[in-house]
Amino acid sequence: MDKTKTIDIPSLLNxxxxxxxxxxxxxxxxxxxxxxxxxxxxGGGGGDDTExxxxxxxxxxxxxxxxxxxxxSFGVHRDELETINNMGIDAYLEQQLDHLSINDGNLxxxxxxxxxLAFQTPTQLYAGFPENITDTYHDVISATQYRQIFSKRQLxxxxxxxxxxxxxxxxxxxxxxTLKPTDDLQVIRANALGNFQNLLQASASSPSMLFYLDNFFxxxxxxxxxxxxxxxELHTLGVDGGYTETDIKEVxxxxxxxxxxxxNDPNGNYGDFIFxxxxxxxxxxxxxxxxxxxxxxxxxxxxxxxxxxxHPSTAxxxxxxxxxxxxxxxxxxxxxxxxxxxxxxSNGEIIDTLRALFSTNAFRNTSDQKLCRPSxxxxxxxxxxxxxxxxxxxxxALFILAQSIxxxxxxxxxxxxxxxxxxxxxxxxxxxxxxxxLSFLSYSSVGTIPIIDVFQIDxxxxxxxxxxxxxxxxxxxxxxxxxxLADKDRELLLDWLTTETGQSDSTPLPAVTxxxxxxxxxxxxxxSAYYQLR
Amino acid sequence: MTNNQNIxxxxxxxxxxxxxxxxxxxxxxxxxxxxxxxxxxxxxxLNGAIDLDGFYGxxxxxxxxxxxxxxxxLAMVHATGVPHGSRSHFSAQDLVERGITDKFSLxxxxxxxxxxxxxxxxxxxxxxxxxxxxxxxxxxxAEEPLALSDIESFSFDQGIIDAGYPSILADLFRTPLxxxxxxxxxxxxxxxLSTAKPGDIKPDNGALYPTTPLGKKLKQAGQLIKSTLxxxxxxxxxxxxxxxxxxxxxxxxxxxxxxxxxxxxxxxMGTNMQKITLLIHTEFGRRVAENGxxxxxxxxxxxxxxxxxxxxxxxxxxxxxxxxxxxxxxxEDLKITTDxxxxxxxxxxxxxxxxxxxxxxxxxxxxxxxxxx
Numbered sequence: 021m022d023k024t025k026t027i028d029i030p031s032l033l034n035x036x037x038x039x040x041x042x043x044x045x046x047x048x049x050x051x052x053x054x055x056x057x058x059x060x061x062x063g064g065g066g067g068d069d070t071e072x073x074x075x076x077x078x079x080x081x082x083x084x085x086x087x088x089x090x091x092x093s094f095g096v097h098r099d100e101l102e103t104i105n106n107m108g109i110d111a112y113l114e115q116q117l118d119h120l121s122i123n124d125g126n127l128x129x130x131x132x133x134x135x136x137l138a139f140q141t142p143t144q145l146y147a148g149f150p151e152n153i154t155d156t157y158h159d160v161i162s163a164t165q166y167r168q169i170f171s172k173r174q175l176x177x178x179x180x181x182x183x184x185x186x187x188x189x190x191x192x193x194x195x196x197x198t199l200k201p202t203d204d205l206q207v208i209r210a211n212a213l214g215n216f217q218n219l220l221q222a223s224a225s226s227p228s229m230l231f232y233l234d235n236f237f238x239x240x241x242x243x244x245x246x247x248x249x250x251x252x253e254l255h256t257l258g259v260d261g262g263y264t265e266t267d268i269k270e271v272x273x274x275x276x277x278x279x280x281x282x283x284n285d286p287n288g289n290y291g292d293f294i295f296x297x298x299x300x301x302x303x304x305x306x307x308x309x310x311x312x313x314x315x316x317x318x319x320x321x322x323x324x325x326x327x328x329x330x331h332p333s334t335a336x337x338x339x340x341x342x343x344x345x346x347x348x349x350x351x352x353x354x355x356x357x358x359x360x361x362x363x364x365x366s367n368g369e370i371i372d373t374l375r376a377l378f379s380t381n382a383f384r385n386t387s388d389q390k391l392c393r394p395s396x397x398x399x400x401x402x403x404x405x406x407x408x409x410x411x412x413x414x415x416x417a418l419f420i421l422a423q424s425i426x427x428x429x430x431x432x433x434x435x436x437x438x439x440x441x442x443x444x445x446x447x448x449x450x451x452x453x454x455x456x457x458l459s460f461l462s463y464s465s466v467g468t469i470p471i472i473d474v475f476q477i478d479x480x481x482x483x484x485x486x487x488x489x490x491x492x493x494x495x496x497x498x499x500x501x502x503x504x505l506a507d508k509d510r511e512l513l514l515d516w517l518t519t520e521t522g523q524s525d526s527t528p529l530p531a532v533t534x535x536x537x538x539x540x541x542x543x544x545x546x547x548s549a550y551y552q553l554r
Numbered sequence: 555m556t557n558n559q560n561i562x563x564x565x566x567x568x569x570x571x572x573x574x575x576x577x578x579x580x581x582x583x584x585x586x587x588x589x590x591x592x593x594x595x596x597x598x599x600l601n602g603a604i605d606l607d608g609f610y611g612x613x614x615x616x617x618x619x620x621x622x623x624x625x626x627x628l629a630m631v632h633a634t635g636v637p638h639g640s641r642s643h644f645s646a647q648d649l650v651e652r653g654i655t656d657k658f659s660l661x662x663x664x665x666x667x668x669x670x671x672x673x674x675x676x677x678x679x680x681x682x683x684x685x686x687x688x689x690x691x692x693x694x695x696a697e698e699p700l701a702l703s704d705i706e707s708f709s710f711d712q713g714i715i716d717a718g719y720p721s722i723l724a725d726l727f728r729t730p731l732x733x734x735x736x737x738x739x740x741x742x743x744x745x746x747l748s749t750a751k752p753g754d755i756k757p758d759n760g761a762l763y764p765t766t767p768l769g770k771k772l773k774q775a776g777q778l779i780k781s782t783l784x785x786x787x788x789x790x791x792x793x794x795x796x797x798x799x800x801x802x803x804x805x806x807x808x809x810x811x812x813x814x815x816x817x818x819x820x821x822x823m824g825t826n827m828q829k830i831t832l833l834i835h836t837e838f839g840r841r842v843a844e845n846g847x848x849x850x851x852x853x854x855x856x857x858x859x860x861x862x863x864x865x866x867x868x869x870x871x872x873x874x875x876x877x878x879x880x881x882x883x884x885x886e887d888l889k890i891t892t893d894x895x896x897x898x899x900x901x902x903x904x905x906x907x908x909x910x911x912x913x914x915x916x917x918x919x920x921x922x923x924x925x926x927x
Binding site: 077078079234237238239241242243244245246249253254259265268388391425427434435437444445446447448449450451452453454456457460461509512513515516519520540543544547548549552553 | 884
C-alpha cells in the first residue's frame with residue numbers, strides 16, 4: 021500500500037486560497053434570516069390533502085436516455101439529453117466511444133492556462149518542490165474536476181476516473197506530487213479508451229507507480245513484493261485470480277531493477293523510467309506455470325505483463341469492475357461473461373469491451389441500481405443547472421473543499437485499491453448528510469460555499485416565468501431533475517412550501533420571494549434520491 | 555443522565571502493522587539475525603526497547619503507554635491474528651472484520667453480529683458509531699450504525715433548519731424509498747446531537763490529543779462518551795501501517811502517534827475508563843526478515859493491545875512461537891499462537907454482557923486467556 025504522510029486537508033485549503041474568505045465558513049452557517057424577511061407572516065397554508073395515496077410509493081422510472089446519460093457521464097446535462105433523444109442511444113454511445121471525434125472546444129487549452137502545474141514534467145515540478153506541493157495538488161485536482169464538469173467527452177472522463185481508481189496512486193506521497201501529473205496524462209488519459217495491455221505496460225513503467233508501490237527499491241538481493249502483489253491482486257487477476265504467494269515472489273524477481281531516475285542524476289532527466297541491470301535478478305523464474313527464461317533482463321517484466329493482461333482471470337476481473345461501474349453492484353455472471361469475452365476477443369480493446377457491455381440487457385433494461393458517487397454528485401449539480409458561462413478561474417479551491425467534505429477528492433485515496441464504487445461504501449449517515457448540506461450551502465442564496473455565484477447560475481431562466489409555488493415546483497423539477505416526479509413527492513414539496521411561506525400554491529408571489537425560494541427548491545431537488553440514483 | 559453501559563472502542567491499524575518492532579522480542583536472538591538493519595536495540599542501548607519482562611520490550615515510541623501498562627490497565631497479546639492465510643490487505647481486512655477464515659462463510663461483521671443479537675432497548679442513533687466517512691465491514695449486520703467523520707460538521711446550519719429542510723427531507727426519504735433508513739437515521743442523529751452537543755465538551759485532566767487524524771478521532775470518541783449519548787461501540791481506524799520501505803522511521807512516527815493519542819484518551823477519560831475497553835489490532839503482521847528496502851513485506855502474526863477497566867494488564871499474553879525458520883509460518887512469518895477471536899470473544903463475554911459468543915464466531919471455540927480480572 022502506501023507510506024503516506026497524512027495531510028490535513030482543511031488547513032491545506034486555508035493556506036491554498038487567499039482570494040476569498042469563505043473557506044472557514046463551512047459549518048458556521050449564516051442563518052436563514054434573509055428568506056424569512058421577505059415572506060409574509062405564516063398563516064394557514066394550502067388546504068390539507070385528502071386524496072387517497074398513490075397505489076405504489078416509489079420513484080418513477082426515468083427514460084432510457086436519461087439512465088444512459090446518468091451511467092456514462094458525470095451527471096445529466098440538458099443539452100446532452102436533447103442530443104441523445106435526437107440521436108438515439110446507440111448513436112450517442114458510439115459517438116462517446118469515439119471521443120476524439122467530439123469537439124471539446126477550448127477546454128484543454130483553458131486548463132493549461134488555468135492549471136499549468138497539472139501539465140508539468142517531473143523535472144519542472146521538482147524545481148519548485150516541495151514548496152509547490154499545494155499548488156500542484158490544486159491544479160491537478162482542479163483540472164480533473166473541470167473536465168468532469170465541462171468536457172463533452174463524458175464517457176472518456178468516466179473511464180479516466182475508472183482507470184485512475186484501478187491504477188490508483190496517492191498524490192501526496194513522498195515525491196508523488198512531482199510524478200503523478202505525468203502519470204495522469206501519459207498513462208491514464210492516454211490509454212483510457214485504448215488497449216488494456218498498453219495501459220498496463222504504461223502503468224508498470226510509470227515512475228509515479230514505481231515510486232508509489234516501492235518497485236524503485238526492488239532489487240535482486242532482497243526483493244520488495246509490494247508492486248508484484250498489487251499488480252496481480254488489483255491491476256490484473258483479482259485476489260481470487262489463481263496466483264500463489266510463490267507467484268508473487270517470482271513476479272517481484274522479474275521486476276527487480278525497474279526503477280526511476282532520481283533528482284540530479286547527471287545521466288538523464290529526473291522521473292524517467294530506467295532499467296538497472298545491475299540489480300536485476302537474471303535467473304529463471306516461473307509465473308503461473310510459465311517459464312521466464314534466464315537472462316531476459318527488462319523483458320522479464322514485459323513478459324509478466326503480457327501473461328497477466330491476457331489471462332482469463334484478468335478479463336473476468338476487469339469485466340466485473342466495469343459492470344459494477346456501469347450497471348449495478350451485483351452484476352449477473354452472464355453479463356460479466358459477455359463483457360469478459362469481448363475483452364478477450366478484442367485483445368483488451370477497451371472500446372470493444374465497453375460496446376459489448378452497453379449492448380447487454382442488464383445495461384439497457386435496468387435503471388437506478390445504486391447511489392452515485394460524490395464526484396458525480398458534485399459535477400452533476402453544475403451539469404444539471406447548466407450554467408451558461410466560461411470556465412471560471414476562481415473555483416478550484418471551492419470544488420476541492422466541497423469534494424474533501426464529500427470524501428472523493430481525486431488522487432487522494434491512500435491505498436492502491438482506489439475509491440470504492442459500491443453503494444454499501446457510500447451510503448451512510450454522514451455521507452448523506454454531507455450531500456444534503458452541500459447542495460444547500462452551494463446552491464441556496466445564503467450558501468457558504470457559493471458555487472452558485474461563481475457559475476452565475478441563472479435560476480430565472482429555469483423558471484420561465486413561473487411565479488407560484490405550483491408552477492415553480494413543476495418548472496424546477498422538470499429542469500433540474502429531468503425525470504418524472506411522483507405525484508406524492510410533488511404534493512409533499514408543495515405542502516412544505518405552503519407551510520413555510522403561508523401562501524397557497526397558486527398565489528403569484530412577489531419577485532423577491534421567488535428569487536429567495538428558487539435556490540432552496542433547487543437544493544431540495546438535488547438532495548433527493550431522484551438525483552442521487554445511478 | 556449518565557451512561558453506565560460498558561463501551562468498546564476498536565482501533566483498526568490499517569495496512570498490516572508490524573508487531574515485532576512494536577513489542578520487541580529482544581530475548582530471542584533470531585530477531586536480531588533476521589532484522590540486522592531494522593531491529594530495535596535491546597533495552598539499555600541508544601533508542602533501545604523499554605523492557606517489560608526480561609524478554610519483551612516496547613518500542614521506545616510507545617513510552618507513553620508504559621505507565622498504563624505499569625498501572626495494570628494495558629495488556630498486550632503477541633503472535634496474534636485471525637488465521638485466514640491471506641496476505642492481501644483488502645481480503646485480510648475483510649476476513650478479520652467478519653471474524654472468519656473462509657470468505658464464503660458469513661457476510662456480516664463480528665461486531666455487527668454481536669450488536670444484532672444484543673439488541674438492547676437503546677433506540678439512539680449513537681449506540682454504534684464509526685468515526686470515519688463510512689461504515690466498516692466489522693459493523694455490517696448491526697442496525698444502522700452511524701458514520702460520522704467529524705462531530706462539529708455533523709449538523710445542519712441554522713438557516714437550513716429554519717427553512718424546514720429537515721422535514722421535507724424526512725418526507726422525501728420516507729420508507730420505502732431508496733436510502734430511507736440511512737436518511738431517517740441521519741435526521742434523528744442530528745436531533746440528538748443538537749441537544750447533547752458533544753462537540754462542546756473539552757478534554758479533561760489536562761489531556762492533550764495530537765492533532766493527527768487518529769488524535770482527532772479519539773478526541774471525538776471521548777466527547778461522545780462523556781456526553782449524554784448512549785454510545786456502546788465506537789470503531790475507528792489508524793491508517794498508514796504498510797511499511798514496505800524505511801520501516802524504522804515510519805513505524806517510529808506511527809507508534810508515536812498511536813501511543814500519544816491513546817495516552818491522551820486514557821488521561822481524558824479518567825474514571826470513565828472503568829467502563830471502557832479499548833482494543834487495537836491489525837489485519838496481519840509483517841515478514842520476520844527485512845527486505846532490501848529497510849522494510850518488511852506482508853506476513854502473518856502480529857500484536858494486539860487491550861486497555862481499560864478490569865483488564866488484567868501489566869503483562870504480555872503470548873505463547874512465543876519462536877523465530878527460527880522452522881518455527882515460522884511458511885518458513886517466513888511469525889506464527890499465530892493466539893487467535894484474535896479469543897481476545898474479541900473474551901471482551902464480548904466479560905465486558906459487553908453475557909452474549910452467546912458462539913453465535914458471533916460460529917466456527918470458533920473460545921477459551922479465555924484471562925485478559926480480565
